[in-house]
Amino acid sequence: MxxxxxxxxxxxxxxxxxxxxxxxxxxxxxxxxxxxxxxxxxxxxxxxxxxxxxxxxxxxxxxxxxxxxxxxxxxxxxxxxxxxxxxxxxxxxxxxxxxxxxxxxxxxxxxxxxxxxxxxxxxxxxxxxxxxxxxxxxxxxxxxxxxxxxxxxxxxxxxxxxxxxxxxxxxxxxxxxxxxxxxxxxxxxxxxxxxxxxxxxxxxxxxxxxxxxxxxxxxxxxxxxESRAEWVAVHALYCLPNDPSILNSQLQSLLAQPPCGIILLGFGAGNLPYSPALAKTLSQAYENGHMVISASQCPFGGVSDSYAAGSWQYDYQVIAGGRLTIAAIYARLLWLLLRYDAPARRRQRWAHNVNQAGTTIKKR
Known part of the structure; x- marks a missing residue:
């Protein structure tokens, strides 16, 4: 060599x-x-x-x-x-x-x-x-x-x-x-x-x-x-003790945008309030090419599927952020949105990256 x-x-x-x-x-x-x-x-x-x-x-x-x-x-x-x-x-x-x-x-x-x-x-x-x-x-x-x-x-x-x-x-x-x-x-x-x-x-x-x-x-x-950087967007939705309809309406407002990154800042290990409407919206976000990533509001520990209050979202194409910080999740989403033009390719690369990091949550 x-x-x-x-x-x-x-x-x-x-x-x-x-x-x-x-x-x-x-x-x-x-x-x-x-x-x-x-x-x-x-x-x-x-x-x-x-x-x-x-x-x-x-x-x-x-x-x-x-x-x-x-x-x-x-x-x-x-x-x-x-x-x-x-x-x-x-x-x-x-x-x-x-x-x-x-x-x-x-x-x-x-x-x-x-x-x-x-x-x-x-x-x-x-x-x-x-x-x-x-x-x-x-x-x-x-x-x-x-x-x-x-x-x-x-x-x-x-x-x-x-x-x-x-x-x-x-x-x-x-x-x-x-x-x-x-x-x-x-x-x-x-x-x-x-x-x-x-x-x-x-x-x-x-x-x-x-x-x-x-x-x-x-x-x-x-x-x-350079061209994609002019319109690319990564959004963060911060969960609060509200009715699930609040989070659902925030997510709904992003569905019509070009495929973007969405970070769901959940409670604890990534727990989210459940509702059938929110579950449907998460599926729609996936179908529209958006990447929705589950993250924790806690500074350390990341997310897991140990609690039913958080694991349900992974059945609706949400991607686990693992132990990545919010800054790292933003950075990875941004790079994938800039680097790849196909939503499927972005998700494939994310899965590869998270597997390399040793933390992944498989869809059940």
Missing amino acids: RQATPLLESKVQLIYAGGTFGSYGRPLAPLDADLFLPILQQLINEQEPSIPLPAVSWLNNLLIKDSSQLTPSDFVHFYKLLLAAYTAQNRRFVLITGTDTLSYLGAFLAEAFAGSDICVVVTGSMKPLLDSEQWHNYAIDSHSDAWDNLSEALRLAAAGESGVKVCFGGESWPAQTVQKIHSHDFMAFTGHNRAAYPANSYIRALPDSRRQHWLEDQKALTDDI
């Missing part, structure tokens, strides 16, 4: 996408990239030799916005940006973004780059990098988490382990396991390292022929993916 040719390893490529990390002043507002990036590069260069950081270069990114404003088209933008750099034989990247949708973007990139040997580390901060009390020069805020997060992310990327990871608060996890658990604490995220797909679908080092084949497959679909 032909051996893999090493990709360019001299530098970590850094992508700045906005967020709290680059905010400054009173009130806080993002600095323009033309101003902020030279400051950040200078701060990196000035660090003590005793704690060296990897050399960095910059990927030119024109999409800098608050992460709460990101859309599927924006997610595709970052996918294309990284894909182009990876095609140009770069492999190690750090992406700085806002924390509101950091877990969603990270999980999406994990789905999109499965099967490659790319190394992407996503990070951000809960406080800005720069001290807004110092107006005469730009200096690192010693009370911020930004510099530590960036330093750890750069070192992690320099190590070059294949996959997409999130690095935050002194820890790192496979991106598709990560969720935000606190709105302002430095330990804002958590995750785990027990994930299967797509973490185990990354290749340590791809032979040239396999990398080229992977790239050709991806680039052949880029135009379609």
